Amino acid sequence: MALSGLDIYKLLPKTNCRECGFVTCLAFAMQLVKRQALPEKCPYLSEQAKSALDAASRPPIKLVVIGEGEDKLEIGNETVMFRHEEKFHHPTGLGFIIEDGLSSEEILKTVNKINALSFERIGCLLRPNLIAIKQNGDASVFAAAVKLVKEHTNLGLVLISKDASAQRSALEIAACGKPLIYGLDKNNLEAFTKLAVEFKVPLVVSLQDLSELSAVAGKLIAQGVEDLILDTGNKNIAEKIWDLTQIRRRGLYRSERSLGFPTIVTIEDSADRFDPILEAATYIAKYAGVVLIKANEPWQALSLLTLRQNIYTDPQRPLQVESKLYPIGNTSDKSPVLITTNFSLSYYTVLGEVEASKIPAYIMTIDTEGMSVLTAWAAEKFTPESISAAIDKYGLKEQVCHKQLVIPGYVAVMSGKLEDACGWQVAVGPKEASGIPSFLKNLQL
Numbered sequence: 001m002a003l004s005g006l007d008i009y010k011l012l013p014k015t016n017c018r019e020c021g022f023v024t025c026l027a028f029a030m031q032l033v034k035r036q037a038l039p040e041k042c043p044y045l046s047e048q049a050k051s052a053l054d055a056a057s058r059p060p061i062k063l064v065v066i067g068e069g070e071d072k073l074e075i076g077n078e079t080v081m082f083r084h085e086e087k088f089h090h091p092t093g094l095g096f097i098i099e100d101g102l103s104s105e106e107i108l109k110t111v112n113k114i115n116a117l118s119f120e121r122i123g124c125l126l127r128p129n130l131i132a133i134k135q136n137g138d139a140s141v142f143a144a145a146v147k148l149v150k151e152h153t154n155l156g157l158v159l160i161s162k163d164a165s166a167q168r169s170a171l172e173i174a175a176c177g178k179p180l181i182y183g184l185d186k187n188n189l190e191a192f193t194k195l196a197v198e199f200k201v202p203l204v205v206s207l208q209d210l211s212e213l214s215a216v217a218g219k220l221i222a223q224g225v226e227d228l229i230l231d232t233g234n235k236n237i238a239e240k241i242w243d244l245t246q247i248r249r250r251g252l253y254r255s256e257r258s259l260g261f262p263t264i265v266t267i268e269d270s271a272d273r274f275d276p277i278l279e280a281a282t283y284i285a286k287y288a289g290v291v292l293i294k295a296n297e298p299w300q301a302l303s304l305l306t307l308r309q310n311i312y313t314d315p316q317r318p319l320q321v322e323s324k325l326y327p328i329g330n331t332s333d334k335s336p337v338l339i340t341t342n343f344s345l346s347y348y349t350v351l352g353e354v355e356a357s358k359i360p361a362y363i364m365t366i367d368t369e370g371m372s373v374l375t376a377w378a379a380e381k382f383t384p385e386s387i388s389a390a391i392d393k394y395g396l397k398e399q400v401c402h403k404q405l406v407i408p409g410y411v412a413v414m415s416g417k418l419e420d421a422c423g424w425q426v427a428v429g430p431k432e433a434s435g436i437p438s439f440l441k442n443l444q445l
């Protein structure tokens with residue numbers, strides 16, 4: 001249960017000695033509440049206070065790691081139900097399922113296709129996180145498929161099998177990569193628990209009923225398995241959303257430790273190309289820690305990764321690029337200068353169109369704290385004064401021999417005042433970035 005500032009203050013020595021760097025014990029307590037200070041900063045905490053603060057500071061939803069190295073996936077450690085309350089911290093892991101019954105060539109082809117799913121969007125690299133190998137054949141076929149996949153990807157692995165001996169063979173091959181084992185049910189509980197403890201790997205607990213799921217997760221915690229991921233099996237979308245929401249709610253609001261874990265959802269295959277993507281998108285939006293899906297076409301992956309990126313950005317801090325003068329292409333002192341804001345989406349949209357035009361140009365981004373053009377203009381962050389200041393700050397006069405700026409069409413209204421403020425001629429560009437190539441081709445400097 002979270003402690004209030006006053007609760008924490010009661011646990012402190014109340015001597016106001018300042019050794020923690022704060023002027024009073026109360027000030028220190030308030031920083032602890034906001035997680036902007038660590039309890040260790042106070043050297044005078046009693047053991048009782050330390051353990052109370054430790055329990056209170058434990059995240060309500062545990063962080064679980066799948067895989068190792070740069071491509072490892074971290075999920076959980078979430079603190080809010082709604083994104084606008086703070087932000088969502090660890091993006092849903094997206095994984096693709098491969099059946100072990102495929103031929104080696106088909107498995108390899110699929111792995112290479114998944115490895116190649118990589119997209120750059122507004123300056124960020126979007127990639128899937130996991131490859132799940134699903135057992136359909138015997139244990140040796142499963143182990144061979146796991147070995148083949150492991151040898152050809154750096155992505156984390158999910159081993160899907162209810163057969164504990166098949167899981168053991170696979171883990172002997174893949175345990176060093178910290179895979180997720182998926183297949184525990186009531187019948188193999190003991191064997192899977194032993195595997196998770198022995199190989200120190202995260203474990204999926206699958207039970208349809210939430211109360212049973214909570215009870216079994218509690219038993220596993222007591223047996224020393226702490227890296228759990230929760231699954232409520234195959235259900236329709238409405239039931240699944242209910243389960244995911246309840247697990248999140250009970251973990252966050254009731255501090256129910258046995259439900260304080262990330263979740264996983266497996267999407268059933270479908271003849272329709274869109275249905276699985278729509279279903280996966282629904283679970284990414286509503287609390288799934290991992291989504292496993294078979295559909296692995298680039299357009300399918302890109303749509304899910306784009307949605308995920310949008311949901312997991314900080315709503316209080318728009319994605320921003322550095323405010324500066326960007327030369328695009330082989331610029332010269334005669335190149336046009338386009339002005340926009342430092343909102344990532346604005347910059348990268350303009351960049352894409354300038355590159356498409358094949359006309360070298362400068363893009364000067366104004367620091368608007370990541371606001372888009374119209375929002376920044378309404379908030380008085382994108383003004384004749386801020387643009388004039390940027391001309392001096394980024395040394396525009398030294399870069400070009402002309403004195404002409406291109407501003408976005410949506411802020412045409414500021415063109416006169418901008419000319420007065422900076423002394424440069426202002427050309428009003430198109431409202432939509434898609435008009436930039438033809439605009440640049442016709443621009444007279």
Ligand code: SF4
Pocket residue numbers: 012013014015016017018019020021022023024025028041042043044
């Ligand atoms: S170091 Fe401890 S006792 Fe001293 S002011 Fe900080 S919280 Fe209070």
